[in-house]
Amino acid sequence: MTSSTPVPSADVDLLLDIEAPRRARSQRRDGAGRDVLVVDGIAIARKFLMQRLERFGYRAQGAGRGDDALERIGTQPFAIVFCELTLGTNDPLDGLGLCRAVKQLPRAGGTGAPGFVLVTGRLGASDRVRGALAGCDAYLTKPLDESALLAVLAGVDPAFR
Numbered sequence: 050m051t052s053s054t055p056v057p058s059a060d061v062d063l064l065l066d067i068e069a070p071r072r073a074r075s076q077r078r079d080g081a082g083r084d085v086l087v088v089d090g091i092a093i094a095r096k097f098l099m100q101r102l103e104r105f106g107y108r109a110q111g112a113g114r115g116d117d118a119l120e121r122i123g124t125q126p127f128a129i130v131f132c133e134l135t136l137g138t139n140d141p142l143d144g145l146g147l148c149r150a151v152k153q154l155p156r157a158g159g160t161g162a163p164g165f166v167l168v169t170g171r172l173g174a175s176d177r178v179r180g181a182l183a184g185c186d187a188y189l190t191k192p193l194d195e196s197a198l199l200a201v202l203a204g205v206d207p208a209f210r
Contacts, residue, residue: 079202079209080106083128087111088118088147089168090137098131098168098193105202105209115142122151127163129205131189134169134176144169145183152184164205168193 085107089095092113099109107128112118115136122130130151134144142150148165167180170191177188187201202209 080108080206081208082106082108083206083208084108084110084125085129085131086118086121086127086163088113088115088130088132088136088144090114090133090135090140094133094191101193101198102131115140115144115147118147119150119154122163123154128208129164129166129202131166131168134167134171134180145179145185148180148183148185166201166205 080102083106085102087095087098087102087109089098089111090113095111095113099111102109110121110127112121115132118130118132119142121127130147132144132147136143136147144167148167151165152162154162164186165184166187166189167176167185168189168191169176172190180188186205189197189201
């Protein structure tokens with residue numbers, strides 16, 4: 050590598066590394082293969098969070114729209130749903146609306162509602178309060194910090210150590 054060749058960051062490497070999912074499966078950690086759903090209208094942001102969750106042993110699935118996510122949550126049990134607060138102008142649901150709907154939805158297999166984590170770049174206290182009133186279990190801000198993600202996983206997933 051020459052001095053003029055840029056060195057990709059570790060986060061970018063994850064997005065470009067086609068072997069990352071295989072290594073993530075072989076390095077299972079505390080997610081123990083539980084299913085999680087990542088809802089974000091921006092595909093690269095969705096994929097980035099999915100890959101980080103797979104590194105912790107979760108089976109991450111993605112949805113680009115709130116209505117698609119709601120349909121999947123109604124038919125498949127997920128341990129946790131990670132959802133961007135703003136899903137786009139063409140989406141009938143935002144993160145708060147999806148959270149309210151998920152918390153009221155009858156669950157497949159008789160399990161309880163999944164943990165619900167709002168993920169956003171908004172830092173305002175009012176957004177956190179609105180999230181809590183909607184029933185959200187946790188709040189993550191972008192850019193994602195590894196220690197904050199670990200704390201949220203430990204708080205939302207009782208089986209995560």
